[in-house]
Amino acid sequence: MGILEVKDVGKRFGGLQALGDVNLSVKENSVHAIIGPNGAGKSTLLNCFVGKLIPDTGSVTFDGQSVLGRTPYEINQMGISRVFQTPEIFGDLSVMENMMIPIFAKRDGAFRLQAIPHMMEEKDIVEAAEKQLVDMNMADKRNMHAAAMSRGDKRRLEIGMCLAQEPRLLLLDEPTAGMARADTNNTIDLLKQIKEERDITIAIIEHDMHVVFSLAERITVLAQGTPLVEDTPDNIKGHPKVREAYLGEAA
Numbered sequence: 001m002g003i004l005e006v007k008d009v010g011k012r013f014g015g016l017q018a019l020g021d022v023n024l025s026v027k028e029n030s031v032h033a034i035i036g037p038n039g040a041g042k043s044t045l046l047n048c049f050v051g052k053l054i055p056d057t058g059s060v061t062f063d064g065q066s067v068l069g070r071t072p073y074e075i076n077q078m079g080i081s082r083v084f085q086t087p088e089i090f091g092d093l094s095v096m097e098n099m100m101i102p103i104f105a106k107r108d109g110a111f112r113l114q115a116i117p118h119m120m121e122e123k124d125i126v127e128a129a130e131k132q133l134v135d136m137n138m139a140d141k142r143n144m145h146a147a148a149m150s151r152g153d154k155r156r157l158e159i160g161m162c163l164a165q166e167p168r169l170l171l172l173d174e175p176t177a178g179m180a181r182a183d184t185n186n187t188i189d190l191l192k193q194i195k196e197e198r199d200i201t202i203a204i205i206e207h208d209m210h211v212v213f214s215l216a217e218r219i220t221v222l223a224q225g226t227p228l229v230e231d232t233p234d235n236i237k238g239h240p241k242v243r244e245a246y247l248g249e250a251a
């Protein structure tokens, strides 16, 4: 059984069947990519994992426990952390202050903005944030305003902020969208490094096939809300149905 199990999940938006009978099993400590053409249902599916949407039918379990009916915060506490398409960082704060926020939230169950002026007085949190910045190769940027960083570094910071919560499952929604090639390659290297250094499962939605084939051990191809095929990257590359539904279109 996988750490994330999706069984017969269906979701309608009015007359549109966005997901129909989706079955998916994400193996613990693997990198599993979900790909498919625009409108295939990838984001809808991801939203069902994190409590943003509740499927009409089926079940989603994480480590044997249902996530359905739980709030995004509760699901986060279960060990699922999500990186969004647009980096969700606090542009007005420094890189260090940004990194401290999830560490506060993990300790206190929430983060209050009133805590910001006193953040540096919390020795344990400063130390934990500094360690996380070193792990992310960002220690030299600790005093920079987050808004002033490149897209790639913002993404690196956001991934670091997710990892500071010590998730068991990291969900990435098009992590390299809008990036220049150099930033994309840095993000690929960062994710490979994270995978080598931690016990973590990664599920990734991505349009960039270079990213998908660089990282994924398993790939599920969604088309019109239903998994078309699930296989290894090598088998997916040559699969005629996949070429027709997705790779052909991308080419």
Ligand SMILES: Nc1ncnc2c1ncn2[C@@H]1O[C@H](COP(=O)(O)OP(=O)(O)OP(=O)(O)O)[C@@H](O)[C@H]1O
Pocket (backbone or CB within 6 Å): 013, 016, 018, 036, 037, 038, 039, 040, 041, 042, 043, 044, 045
């Ligand atoms: N909140 C919503 N209300 C109505 N329709 C929606 C909603 N969210 C998604 N849809 C529709 O559901 C279908 C699946 O959308 P979804 O965003 O999940 O696809 P996707 O595979 O992530 O696409 P993309 O690669 O373009 O991001 C699309 O037809 C979309 O227009």
